[in-house]
Amino acid sequence: MQNGVPCGAGIGGGSAQITGGFSGQEARDLAALVQGGALPVPVTTVEQSTVGPTLGAEAIRASALAAVIGLACTGLFVIVVYRLLGLLATVALLLYGLISYAAVVALGATLTLPGLAGFVLAVGIAVDANVLVFERAREEYAALGRTAARDLRRPVTTAFGKVWSAVADSHITTLLAAGLLFVFATGPVKGFGVTLAIGVVTSLLTAMVVTRLLADLALRLPAVRRRPAVTGIAELGRLRTRLTRRVPRLTARRRRWLTGCAGLLLVALAGIGVRGMEFGVEFTGGRVVQYAADRPVDADAARAAVTAAGFPDAFVQTTGEGDVSVRVKETGDGEQREIREALTGVAGPVTVERDDLIGPSLGSELRTHALLALGLAVAAQLLYLTVRFRWTYATAAVAAMTQDVLLVIGLFAWLGKPVDSVFLAALLTVVGYSVNDSVVVLDRLRELRRRGGGVPLTDLADRAVAQTLPRTVNTGMGALFVLVALAVLGGDSLTDFSVALLAGVVLGMASTVFTAIPLAVTLETRHPAPAPAPTPTKRRRTGAVV
Structure with missing residues (x-):
């Protein structure tokens, strides 16, 4: 899929998956329809992924x-x-x-x-x-x-x-x-x-x-x-x-x-003990959003902007092509808007190229x-x-x-x-x-x-x-x-x-x-291997085995 939001929903201890070319708002509307429909069980989003068509x-x-x-x-x-x-x-x-x-x-x-x-x-x-x-x-x-x-x-x-x-x-x-x-x-x-x-x-x-x-x-x-x-x-x-x-x-x-x-x-x-392992969102749960900026931005500047917006634990990475990746534990759309506004202040207008949401149970x-x-x-x-x-x-x-x-x-x-x-x-x-x-x-x-x-x-x-x-x-x-x-x-x-x-x-x-x-x-x-036992041979005259 090049553009869309595949959604996984947890239903009463089980799970179901609905895939299609949905926008973020359409996916939320679909979840609301399922939750408010005929199914007498709660529905929670365990995985959601949005991939921009260009990416x-x-x-x-x-x-x-x-x-x-x-x-x-x-x-x-x-x-x-x-x-x-x-x-x-x-x-x-x-x-x-x-x-x-x-x-x-x-x-x-x-x-x-x-x-x-x-x-x-x-x-x-x-x-x-x-x-x-x-x-x-x-x-x-x-x-x-x-x-x-x-x-x-x-x-x-x-x-x-x-x-x-x-x-x-x-x-x-x-x-x-x-x-x-x-x-x-x-x-x-x-x-x-x-x-x-x-x-x-x-x-x-x-x-x-x-x-x-x-x-x-x-x-x-x-x-x-x-x-x-x-x-x-x-x-x-x-x-x-x-x-x-x-x-x-x-x-x-x-x-x-x-x-x-x-x-x-x-x-x-x-290295494992001193630096520790940076586990991805698939294993920890959370949200990873990749933004495309109009101009290249320094990683330290992007990290400082996201921290100032109230997300000191965010994991921020940048590329020389102007992409900024932000991983946070918070999964709400309000938090993502705040991060986007913070990045806009240091990198100019940014657009979402990829948005991955993983629930902690799935991770x-x-x-x-x-x-x-x-x-x-x-x-x-x-x-x-x-x-x-x-x-x-x-x-x-x-x-x-x-x-x-x-x-x-x-x-x-x-x-x-x-x-x-x-x-x-x-x-x-x-x-x-x-x-x-x-x-x-x-x-x-x-x-x-x-x-x-x-x-x-x-x-x-x-x-x-x-x-x-x-x-x-x-x-x-x-x-x-x-x-x-x-x-x-x-x-x-x-x-x-x-x-x-x-x-x-x-x-x-x-x-x-x-x-x-x-x-x-x-x-x-x-621990040498035991020597193989000699193969018995028969004498034709006496029939003795040696």
Whole structure:
């Protein structure tokens, strides 16, 4: 909706929602008619939102433009790095977008910022699956040597088979979180779960089926077979070549890395304790009004004017484009007129672009359900990873994810950014990225241990990081293109969301290397897995079992 007032009404312990293109006065008249009509129950407004037509149109246009530019840059990057296979993956990525959009339209869902967050995460997962396959195909091509040049499909087919475990684990853990968010959360967080589930299923289909079919057809072409370099898998790449020559000794200094991560956590927790969290109106109840002024106004001047009008606890923010956002606990129209008159004195005539009213009961419900869904999602991921790996690996992955979440929260506390439903959606996206990244590296470590041949665990861990680091960098770059485009072109409504995701993606890549792997090695060293029992063999002559 670009212009109107969707209203939620609490009716006798239940709730009902009336949506439409109402003005503020029309919404109040409608509430009076319902309250004075045939319903023998009291009616109270729990949520009301007014969006100006200019703000709605600009947000939609900016979001669409940012998404198109970000996806185009991601596709171009994948093509440059992986050539023909990258082109095929980009085609599959476009198909992913069409299928996901069709699913949203078929469900009749409205795409909100949290919903957009779900799609961003799913795009990252889709790109990650393709990058994981292509990097593994490069390894298989190098191992096969001249044999691979005669049959280019062999290294690609082998790569799809070997990465299936990591792809399945990352998709299932994300799907578990999406399902729990849909069942237990409410409002925008539920929308995040819906779009994330659609995106995860679609990305699995396009990455592991569509890309594989296209690659199989393309690698049969005689022109491609004569020129293996065009496929993108005939060379390891600069980063992988350097890491192969000299594997970094990261786990030898694991205590240093864990100590550094603990120090960052203390800084984040200090920000939460010292600065506190600025909870948005969705979680506290109150009213947020965004005004458009004729001329830019300084934040301090606007804050002083609102305070002088009798609202010392108001939270006031400004932008360089002349927008002023005011959040107060008071929800009456009289108070809003006073604030508007105060701003007019320092910024000239102002117009209302957005007016959000949330009742305290709805804010408490959203906060409770969101925290419950997040806790259950983390518990489900921990249980699944414990079953798939060992409890040591699962603990390391969840600890790295928890660290990323706390660091992003601490960053927002120090910056004084509001914690609202959009930030919560970004935080859930950070959870998905962090767990997905850790699962890939831990899966490679598990594979190396199965055929380790007595190699020390620390050396195997270093190899796992070195072998998966190119995939981590390339996947992160693909996600960063989308997020930077959203941050630059998405406008004020997407800035905080993009900042949280940018921080989360960077922290997620770093936490896998400097937290998850060192912690997994430390736990495995202190609590080693029991040696597998020898398999009984039978002697043909005596039938004795030895």
